Amino acid sequence: MDMSDTSSNADGDEKGSQPPLSHTISIIAVDTKQSTDKAINNDQKVGSDSETNISEQHSHGNERGDNEGAERPDGFFGSRHVFALMGFLGLAAVYMMRINLSVAIVDMVRTPNTTTFFGRSSSGGSSGNGSEQCENDESGDSENNGEFDWDGETQGLILGAFFWGYMVTQIPGGILAEKYGGKYVLGIGILLTDFFSMLTPLAARHGGSGAVIAMRVLTGLAEGVTFPSANSMISKWVPTFERTTIGAFVLAGTQFGTVIIMPLSGFLCNLEFDNGWPLAFYVPGVIGILWFIGWVFLVYDSPSVHPRISEKEKRYILASTGVLKPISFSETPWSTIMTSIHLWAILVAHLGHSWGLSMLLTELPTYMKTVLHFDLKANGLLSALPYLAMWLFSIAFSVTADAMRKNQILNTTNTRKLFTTIGLLIPGLGLIGASYTGCDRVATLTLLTLSCGFNGAIYSGFLANHIDIASNYAGTMMGVTNCVASICGFLAPYVVNLIVTESGSIDQWQTVFFLSAGIYALTNLFYVIFGTGVEQPWNKLKDTHPLEQKRNDSIDSLTSSEKSGKSD
Secondary structure, X not given: OOHHHHHHHHHHHOOOOOHHHHHHHHHHHXXXXXXXXXXXXXXXOOOOOHHHHHHHHHHHXXXXXXXXXXXXXXXXXXXXXXXXXXXXXXXXXXXXHHHHHHHHHHHHEOEOOOEEEOOEXXXXXXXXXXXXXXXXXXXXXXXXXXXXXXXXXXXXXXXXXXXXXXXXXXXXXXXXXXXXXXXXXXXXXXXXXXXXXXXXXXXXXXHHXXXXXXXXHHHHHHHOOHHHHHHHHHHHHXXXXXXXXXXXXXXXXXXXXXXXXXXXXXXXXXXXXXXOOOHHHHHHHHHHHHHHHHHHHHOOOOHHHOOOOOHHHHHHHHHHHOOOOOOOHHHOOHHHHHOOHHHHHHHHHHHHHHHHHHHHHHHHHHHHHXXXXXXXXXXXXXXXXXXXXXXXXXXXXXXXXXXXXXXXXXXXXXXHHHHHHHHHHHHHHHHHHHOOOOOOHHHHHHHHHHXXXXXXXXXXXXXXXXXXXXXXXXXXXXXXXXXXXXXXXXXXXXXXXXXXXXXXXXXXXXXXHHHHHHHXXXXXXXXXXXXXXOOOXXXXXXXXXXXXXXXXXXXXXXXXXHHHHHHO
């Protein structure tokens, strides 16, 4: 029952019979409502249904991007920005522990005059099929006296094992974050990733390749909860006006981590201490532990439970996001979510992005190494350029996207479609261009860098769309789409292996690039047709918020007491 109806009925029932007590109940009811409204930060008039107002503001803001329910807090840096910065650094740290093996394995393995990528070895020479090959004028392919004799197939298993675990914990990560809060789900996930990463050198030296594969599976299991739980926290902490900017900033921490770890791992591997390569696991692990300490003390699950957030900032956030209650597994409308065409639009776009990202950040470097003979280790800073471009472009795109929504140039739906198109189609064109650059390393690296840069637009496109359509289930939906998209982490290298021979050729890689561009185009088309920025009806929670229920229970209790006293 509506609170205002309860109080008015109580007043009406007792008019003329017991004015003093009825008046007292009315005062207590009003006072209780004011106290509860303050707790949920909705400064509506006494007697209004505050839960309905929050819901209306939230739904309205999801499409138009306005936030008229509360005034923007003063100051440039608030509690929501502390969350954003720590989330950014956390995802940067966890990606450092994800990428480090890709660089360190070159020094770990004993390879005479060859370097292997996913089972393909780069030793120069002819492909044996008459296709164009580039001359090898790099001196970086010298013999590497690593500690382990792992062939290309074993290395491929080690590098791909991460995704076996990563897929498993995606959906559970989102569910746990929505039920218990994302702070410790994300924090413990990254802490465990630190632990398993730092154990990897020990596993390699005492357990061989099998132990390293097991450690990488465990690393993937721990890291799998990070994106869903981060998305769940973004839905609680970021108001609509700032959703794209802050959300993209947090998620782009992954690219920043990659920018740091590639040259850092190369530097650490060249040190003499303990053969160098173990430091590529120890140093990021220590960074992650230090981050976890700061995360525990500085970040909270939501504005509602933060002890130091200003009342004005709390009201500003909750007027847009609403008061989100914990959601149990049984409360989640699984059948509705999984049959939503709008979720499928996000999932298909996520698949296209994941496939393309594998091409841009895994297979194209392989192409540069095996075909162009570009020494990635000797050119660590140049190798990090694509990741740096993606990070910087993603920030610029996010600011632009939020400005367009705020000024009503585009609504949320069209904003998401525009930036998804930029993030998928332009990199596809870049891949086609790279297939025609021949042996020109500068042109290829330039196209790779620009393609990765424009790919950063996806943070303002479909990756921000989960919260738009169902903020209450943003973590779970991110878990679903990221879980399926992770298949491309090992499927893409497998398909490339079917097309590209051991030494590779420009013609073979041209087939790979055109295939990837086609996947980009088709998945983008599906999203443009079926994507939306409108909040879905199934996002509405059936249960009354606990604070609202407590207020109603207090009024009902007082009314019952009065009626009981009357009968006595």
